Amino acid sequence: MNKPILVSASRVRKVFHTGSVEVEALRGVDLELKEGDFAAVVGPSGSGKSTLLNLIGALDSPSSGELTVLGRPMAGLSKAGRAQLRLKELGFVFQAYNLVPVLTALENVEFVLELQGRGPAERRSMARQVLRELGLESLAGRRPSQLSGGQQQRVAVARAVVSRPRLVLADEPTANLDGANAESLLSLMRGLRDRHGMTFLFSTHDPRVIRHAGRVVTLADGRITSDAAKRKARSGRT
Amino acid sequence: MNFLDRLPVTPRYALRNLARNRRRTLLSAGGLALGCSVALVAIGWNRGKNEMLINALAEGGAGHLTVAPQGWLESRGARLRLNQGSRVLAMLRADPAVRVATPENRVQALLAMGTRMVGVEIQGVDPATEPGADRLVRKAALGRYLVPSDRQGLVLGRTLADRLGVGPGDSLVVTVTDSTGSMKNAMFQVLGVVDLKSKLDAAICQANLKDVEALSGLPGEEKITVLLKDPSRLGPFLAGLRPRLPRGDRAWPWQEVSPDIANGVRLDTVFVWLIDFILVVIALLGVASAQLTAVLERRREFAVLSALGMRGGSMLKLLLGEALALGTLSLLVTLAISCPALLYLSRVGIDLGSGMDVAGVALVDSVMRADFGPWIIWESVLLSYAATLAASLYPAWFATRLDPAEALRVAQ
Numbered sequence A: 001m002n003k004p005i006l007v008s009a010s011r012v013r014k015v016f017h018t019g020s021v022e023v024e025a026l027r028g029v030d031l032e033l034k035e036g037d038f039a040a041v042v043g044p045s046g047s048g049k050s051t052l053l054n055l056i057g058a059l060d061s062p063s064s065g066e067l068t069v070l071g072r073p074m075a076g077l078s079k080a081g082r083a084q085l086r087l088k089e090l091g092f093v094f095q096a097y098n099l100v101p102v103l104t105a106l107e108n109v110e111f112v113l114e115l116q117g118r119g120p121a122e123r124r125s126m127a128r129q130v131l132r133e134l135g136l137e138s139l140a141g142r143r144p145s146q147l148s149g150g151q152q153q154r155v156a157v158a159r160a161v162v163s164r165p166r167l168v169l170a171d172e173p174t175a176n177l178d179g180a181n182a183e184s185l186l187s188l189m190r191g192l193r194d195r196h197g198m199t200f201l202f203s204t205h206d207p208r209v210i211r212h213a214g215r216v217v218t219l220a221d222g223r224i225t226s227d228a229a230k231r232k233a234r235s236g237r238t
Numbered sequence B: 001m002n003f004l005d006r007l008p009v010t011p012r013y014a015l016r017n018l019a020r021n022r023r024r025t026l027l028s029a030g031g032l033a034l035g036c037s038v039a040l041v042a043i044g045w046n047r048g049k050n051e052m053l054i055n056a057l058a059e060g061g062a063g064h065l066t067v068a069p070q071g072w073l074e075s076r077g078a079r080l081r082l083n084q085g086s087r088v089l090a091m092l093r094a095d096p097a098v099r100v101a102t103p104e105n106r107v108q109a110l111l112a113m114g115t116r117m118v119g120v121e122i123q124g125v126d127p128a129t130e131p132g133a134d135r136l137v138r139k140a141a142l143g144r145y146l147v148p149s150d151r152q153g154l155v156l157g158r159t160l161a162d163r164l165g166v167g168p169g170d171s172l173v174v175t176v177t178d179s180t181g182s183m184k185n186a187m188f189q190v191l192g193v194v195d196l197k198s199k200l201d202a203a204i205c206q207a208n209l210k211d212v213e214a215l216s217g218l219p220g221e222e223k224i225t226v227l228l229k230d231p232s233r234l235g236p237f238l239a240g241l242r243p244r245l246p247r248g249d250r251a252w253p254w255q256e257v258s259p260d261i262a263n264g265v266r267l268d269t270v271f272v273w274l275i276d277f278i279l280v281v282i283a284l285l286g287v288a289s290a291q292l293t294a295v296l297e298r299r300r301e302f303a304v305l306s307a308l309g310m311r312g313g314s315m316l317k318l319l320l321g322e323a324l325a326l327g328t329l330s331l332l333v334t335l336a337i338s339c340p341a342l343l344y345l346s347r348v349g350i351d352l353g354s355g356m357d358v359a360g361v362a363l364v365d366s367v368m369r370a371d372f373g374p375w376i377i378w379e380s381v382l383l384s385y386a387a388t389l390a391a392s393l394y395p396a397w398f399a400t401r402l403d404p405a406e407a408l409r410v411a412q
């Protein structure tokens, strides 16, 4: 089976300059993500996981190397072009404080649809539907402060997938969750990937989370040291 | 579904952000409202003062406009005469926009009573219309004002009468040099004394226009003073009048006839606006600093939103929406403070005491009042919204410039 390639990175480097100090966060990364991948990026703190996700998520641009995301070469993309790509074609889940505190769960989901320029009726029904699908209907009217950490992350996932992006990026989405909540968030994401064929790339430290991944990319000191498809994974890795 | 639910998410978001830190919102709105209110009271007071000054000037004999021969504005020569004074006077009196039009001429004279002598300028007036144009002389404190049938009668200011030691009923000798250069004497009788308790009392000396014509040997009117029914129509009225005037006769608005007063009014207005501007800017800087703090506190939130693809334009819309809501709150507080204050100052006013004159214009009514009118609404809307929008520009610009990756990392 030849699935389309969503992300392709070749000799990607990222150097940060802080004053006179240079930090080479990524030292030549080669990576391909195919549609339907459910991949974890693991590695010690400072190994470059967030940096990699930020580059793929068009939040930042590489210092050198070639990176193509959803068919677009990142090198030629303007700031506005990157924002447009994030808004329309990518989904994001962050580690914590994902949600706007003064908006309810439903409004948080609706807000991205509003930013995408969708009409009121459409965004209301799309937001309701994704909450229903993820079993969060009963939380629709609550503000983040009235939700548990696990519930907040699930609403964040709902917001990330509401417009069915092909690629969802999550930087340590379970870092602030206990074991049960972490596993339940992972199976939620896994279900979305299975039902809709969405591609997920997430970073984690947590071995229980790694177990759910269909593919594990290990980073150390800015380089990929191993990239293994797991037997359990249903995605057709070649 | 309540009203808020029907709005798009952005305005709901903006409105709730104000409720997020109620104390800060109330302090910002309150501080700004206080600044705007003081500014509005200053504007209202200045408007009231100017209106009073202009009224006092116009009704103190200067009128809203003056018709006089060409060259009069520059020389103010007492020997100038209108080319067709009586025709112009009749035309003005027939105009429905005119409240009163009254002629005047002047002659320099020496008044003598026994051994006392005073040099004055006798104003020749039409006794029938003069009191309607000059409310100062209406109040003759002793005796009476001139009537059209009076010949060789005088109305004097109190100071003048005291210097000559005369009162109503007394006769005195008037000496003039006429147009041919020869001296002339005539007996006049004092009919009334006007007491304004102001320095104008030393200058008031009025007689029948006909008597002044005879004394000076120059028949006719030097100028015609006109009061309009609606002073705000002065510009259009002048524009309509000028083409109808005979050759050689001209009309000027009070601003050109009394440039000192007009400049004083303009200067005061500029000064009040300048002070108000500084005041509002100070209040605005306070709001800007509070707004910037609010944006800094929400760095993480803006970073997440910008990572989700929210563009600068949408962020600006959100923050300007917050500014608009804050402006509305501040507007309500401003109206709540400034309306009662201005209403009080416009009804009750402040008594300046009798004999007061402002910029050399005698005020008949010594109580000064602020102006109260619909302008308060426009100007509070203008001040409140302009100030909150201006205060939000820098914080909004700052928020749109946040780099999402950097802000996420720092705020993690």
Ligand SMILES: Nc1ncnc2c1ncn2[C@@H]1O[C@H](COP(=O)(O)OP(=O)(O)OP(=O)(O)O)[C@@H](O)[C@H]1O
Residues within 6 Å of the ligand: A016, A017, A018, A023, A024, A025, A043, A044, A045, A046, A047, A048, A049, A050, A051, A052, B406, B409
């Ligand atoms: N904006 C930046 N400026 C300077 N240095 C940076 C910046 N972002 C990352 N780094 C550096 O790059 C390296 C990789 O950082 P990164 O955040 O990608 O690691 P990570 O694997 O996500 O770590 P963690 O598990 O702690 O989140 C680190 O040495 C970090 O200090």
Ligand SMILES: [Mg+2]
Residues within 6 Å of the ligand: A049, A050, A051, A171
């Ligand atoms: Mg990280």
